Amino acid sequence: MNSLLKRQIRKYLSEELTNHPDINVFLDVIDRSYDNYDEQFIMLQRAMKISSDELFEANGLLKKDTDRQQQIIAQLKNVVDTLRGSENIEEVVAHEVEKESKKFMDLMSLKTQEIVEINKQREKLLKELEHQNKELSEYAHMVSHDLKSPLRSIDALTAWLKEDYGSVMDEQGKHTIELIRANVEKMDALVTGILEYSTLGKKEETIYPVDLNLLLKEIIEYIEIPDHIEVRVKGELPVVNGDKHRLQQLFQNLIVNAISYNDKEKGWVEIGYQPKDDMLQFYVKDNGKGIDKNYFEKVFKAFFKLENSQKSIGIGLSIVKKIVEIYKGKIWVDSEVSKGTTFNFLIKNK
Structure with missing residues (x-):
């Protein structure tokens, strides 16, 4: 304490x-x-x-x-004092509106000039692009002609060698001749494919009704189908307004692709159709090898091949995709490895 x-x-x-x-x-x-x-x-x-x-x-x-x-009170007071000191409040308000309107019109004029300038540049680029596309198409035709001529010569020469000297050639020599001819055939198909791909959509197509039932019948009779594979059409297909050649390319590439990659003892390919709003939806289905989901988008790229096949040139599905896009549609793939693949596509009836 x-x-x-x-x-x-x-x-x-x-x-x-x-x-x-x-x-x-x-x-x-x-x-x-x-x-x-x-x-x-x-x-x-x-x-x-x-x-x-x-x-x-x-x-x-x-x-x-x-x-x-x-x-804020001071600012409001200044505004009120200004209005009170004016003989005509409406004139003050009109003046402010006119001033802001002028700013807005100046801004709109500036933006309009910018849009006009952008459109001029756009038109210039479109003309340049059109010119380049025309040159590219002409170049593709020229290259195609220049390449196909020597390819035909090589094919003819190998055929003469086989015919004239076949009796004195051993089996290895004959096999070499066949390899040369197979590669010439593949090269010819590749040149044709590149030409078709580069010219798709470049020219005006004639539009007319195409009966897909008759078209599919012609394709099935024309293409080479192995004995162990069945190609069938399910139901009635519609009549489509379009170009017969392009529609034939579309279905034929998908069917040939399905046949080429079918490893089953008893294989089949099925083509079907169903209406979809204002579009037409088709499918080409098979029970073949299937495609891994990692390649669903890549298979439509030019020159992409899942397998290093002697017959495949890797351009068929890219042509298919481009034709579908010409018809304002889309294509996609559903598949499971070892069980089969379905290519679905929508096209607009022109």
């Missing part, structure tokens, strides 16, 4: 109370009360300090809000 407080208490006690055995207990109780009061006082001081800090921060925010409000 505070020593001064002890002295003062003892000063006013009688001698009997001063020497009383319980006096120390009494003084200890007062001492503890004094300590408890000090702790509470310290806590009160801390609370007051925290409250004071919070109050100071709140006052600062309040002052900022007040200042902003005063600025």
Whole structure:
């Protein structure tokens, strides 16, 4: 306990109370009360300090809000004073509207000039692109002609070698001749495919009704179909307004592709149709090798081949995709490895 407080208490006690055995207990109780009061006082001081800090921060925010409000009031007052000082409020408002309208019209004029300039550049690019496409088409025809001529010569020469010297050639020589002719045939098909791909959509097509039932019958009779594979058409197919040659390319490439990649002992290829809103939806389905889902998009790219087949040139499905796009449609594949593949495509009846 505070020593001064002890002295003062003892000063006013009688001698009997001063020497009383319980006096120390009494003084200890007062001492503890004094300590408890000090702790509470310290806590009160801390609370007051925290409250004071919070109050100071709140006052600062309040002052900022007040200042902003005063600025807004001052701005409004200036507007009101301006309007009151004007003889005609409508003239002031009309002037402001006219000023803003002029800014808007200037901006619109600037943007219009920019659009006109962009359209000029666009027309220039389109003309350049049209010119380049024309040159590319002419170049493709020229290359096709220049390549096909020596290919035919090589094929004819190998045929003469086989005919004239077949009796003196061993089996290895005959096999080499056949390899040369097979590669010439593949090269010829590749040149033809490149020419067809490069010219698709470049010329105006004649549109007329094409009976797909008759077209599929002609394709099935024309192409080479192995004995262990059946090609069937499910149901009645529609009459389509389009170009017979392009539609033949479309179905024939899909059917030949399905036959080429069928590894089953008893294989089949099925062609079917169903209406789809304002489009026509077809499918070419098989029970062949199937395609891994990682290649669903890649198979439509030019020169992409899933297998290094001697007969495949890797351009058939890219031609199919381009023809479908000419008919404002889309094509996609559903497949499961070892179970088969379905090529679905939508085309618009022109």
